[in-house]
Amino acid sequence: MRNSEAPTHGGMEIEATRPSAGNGSTITLPGLSPLSETLWREKANTAEIIGDVSARLTWKDLTVMVTLSNGETQNVLEGLTGYAEPGTFTALMGPSGSGKSTLLDALSSRLAANAFLSGTILLNGRKAKLSFGTAAYVTQDDNLIGTLTVRETISYSARLRLPDNMPWADKRALVESTIVAMGLQDCADTVIGNWHLRGISGGEKRRVSIALEILMRPRLLFLDEPTSGLDSASAFFVTQTLRALARDGRTVIASIHQPSSEVFELFDQLYLLSSGKTVYFGQASEAYEFFAQAGFPCPALRNPSDHFLRCINSDFDKVKATLKGSMKLRFEGSDDPLDRITTAEAIRTLIDFYRTSQHSYAARQKVDEISKVKGTVLEAGGSEASFLMQSYTLTKRSFINMSRDFGYYWLRLVIYIVVTVCIGTIYLNVGTGYNSILARGSCASFVFGFVTFMSIGGFPSFVEDMKVFQRERLNGHYGVTSFVISNTLSAMPFLILITFLSGTICYFMVRLHPGFWHYLFFVLCLYASVTVVESLMMAIASIVPNFLMGIIIGAGIQGIFMLVSGYFRLPHDIPKPVWRYPMSYISFHFWALQVNI
Numbered sequence: 001m002r003n004s005e006a007p008t009h010g011g012m013e014i015e016a017t018r019p020s021a022g023n024g025s026t027i028t029l030p031g032l033s034p035l036s037e038t039l040w041r042e043k044a045n046t047a048e049i050i051g052d053v054s055a056r057l058t059w060k061d062l063t064v065m066v067t068l069s070n071g072e073t074q075n076v077l078e079g080l081t082g083y084a085e086p087g088t089f090t091a092l093m094g095p096s097g098s099g100k101s102t103l104l105d106a107l108s109s110r111l112a113a114n115a116f117l118s119g120t121i122l123l124n125g126r127k128a129k130l131s132f133g134t135a136a137y138v139t140q141d142d143n144l145i146g147t148l149t150v151r152e153t154i155s156y157s158a159r160l161r162l163p164d165n166m167p168w169a170d171k172r173a174l175v176e177s178t179i180v181a182m183g184l185q186d187c188a189d190t191v192i193g194n195w196h197l198r199g200i201s202g203g204e205k206r207r208v209s210i211a212l213e214i215l216m217r218p219r220l221l222f223l224d225e226p227t228s229g230l231d232s233a234s235a236f237f238v239t240q241t242l243r244a245l246a247r248d249g250r251t252v253i254a255s256i257h258q259p260s261s262e263v264f265e266l267f268d269q270l271y272l273l274s275s276g277k278t279v280y281f282g283q284a285s286e287a288y289e290f291f292a293q294a295g296f297p298c299p300a301l302r303n304p305s306d307h308f309l310r311c312i313n314s315d316f317d318k319v320k321a322t323l324k325g326s327m328k329l330r331f332e333g334s335d336d337p338l339d340r341i342t343t344a345e346a347i348r349t350l351i352d353f354y355r356t357s358q359h360s361y362a363a364r365q366k367v368d369e370i371s372k373v374k375g376t377v378l379e380a381g382g383s384e385a386s387f388l389m390q391s392y393t394l395t396k397r398s399f400i401n402m403s404r405d406f407g408y409y410w411l412r413l414v415i416y417i418v419v420t421v422c423i424g425t426i427y428l429n430v431g432t433g434y435n436s437i438l439a440r441g442s443c444a445s446f447v448f449g450f451v452t453f454m455s456i457g458g459f460p461s462f463v464e465d466m467k468v469f470q471r472e473r474l475n476g477h478y479g480v481t482s483f484v485i486s487n488t489l490s491a492m493p494f495l496i497l498i499t500f501l502s503g504t505i506c507y508f509m510v511r512l513h514p515g516f517w518h519y520l521f522f523v524l525c526l527y528a529s530v531t532v533v534e535s536l537m538m539a540i541a542s543i544v545p546n547f548l549m550g551i552i553i554g555a556g557i558q559g560i561f562m563l564v565s566g567y568f569r570l571p572h573d574i575p576k577p578v579w580r581y582p583m584s585y586i587s588f589h590f591w592a593l594q595v596n597i
């Protein structure tokens, strides 16, 4: 059945029909083979076998309290009650700082460690922890690998998550249909883009982020500001796609900033928040009347959503205070109630009005009604690929990224070669004689200390990798072990190339201890040292995701290791407590230097 509201885009038709009995109809995906179509619909079909797999989410008296750095506590959300049903698109709106992201985080079990939640959140009538794949979450930041094209990004994601035994042709059909569903055909072969590579636009990046999450057909989809930074046409298209996804029987909840009137019309349910309290929850189409009844009718020629946000954004009090002198006459003669009272008063009135309104009563009734129905326990919708497939795919993806990103290893290769040529010319033919002991020591110390030190140059790339990893891990795409294995394996060829080339230049120019085994030992030591520094910087990137802080911490740790390496003070002169035991034994510089001179 074709619905009159059916949206179209880029030649694709989305059949937007309201689902019946929760599972509902589907997005029509041209290009998808019958087999893929079957696989795509697998989860929906499961409903017929094990019951309804759709997601009904309720939250009742939800309060989130955070502990601030000065030890004080603050209520970010206060007593929120609401629900989200399959087939509906719920929009969370409110001024900046009103708690939209916190509500999404609370519902998706992603609250920060200093945030404490009270109240009840039920998924299909049961308490459920939603993290690691049960629900998909599209964050505000598009953490994508800049060197991959849109098609590659979605293809790798498909390989990482779809079952190994699914034929590749079907995976590819699924990828193509997702590209079509998100209207990404025109930029499918364009790279995402990074600091030195011009890629797709911000709107297209948003759509890629959403495409990655809908690939596995999650029943529950959270999106944090999917339209931020987009022009009105892109924002409309993204919202329209989300609505079509909801119409496919999914439960979609998104926080939205300042929607245009066209975008607003696409919302089913509206949750309006101000300072963590509910101002309105109900049908988006009824909000207009609610505000009028509360004494704040939307003036003619004003976008309703702008009006709602204007009523509940207390920052407008500051704006009014600034304009008071120049706009005095306008305020005095105005019919707009907002010109006569402060926004803080308007917010209080609206919150009180909502509490006693039919909307609040109906919401509570509905929450109780939905909560009583014990539905299917949704399985973690994360990866269905095997550990081996995940590790293989991640290794390949990471290797391709490293080879395409000039800043990852290629730049370092050039610098390593330049620096080792400098070392080679300064210590040229220093030889192995008794008189050259000091020169060999300082040369080795420089090589294993300062040359390996240059690996901190890879830190920005590590931080980007970590961001992608964190997004994918939180959405259940793969685990820590496969990430560590793949990163180690993919970096190996580059590190071997860098250390063998620069090590060979240094070894032969300086004329270190002759003999093949001594040469091999020298370059292997260099390789091992660089690997340690890389691993150290990666570990730091996972804890401190800030460029400057990470580089300072990494440099500091290596500085301490160099100090106790046995070059600046001979090993037996290093003070025993702390510095010799255990610091010098932990320092990889110490071992590299001891075995090479």
Ligand SMILES: Nc1ncnc2c1ncn2[C@@H]1O[C@H](COP(=O)(O)OP(=O)(O)OP(=O)(O)O)[C@@H](O)[C@H]1O
Residues within 6 Å of the ligand: 066, 067, 068, 076, 094, 095, 096, 097, 098, 099, 100, 101, 102, 103, 112, 113, 114, 115
């Ligand atoms: N973990 C936390 N620790 C301290 N304060 C927090 C924490 N989480 C949220 N807050 C505070 O709670 C308020 C609401 O934050 P939140 O990010 O949910 O708002 P928002 O409506 O999503 O804002 P924006 O639209 O600007 O993203 C802010 O003042 C924020 O500083």
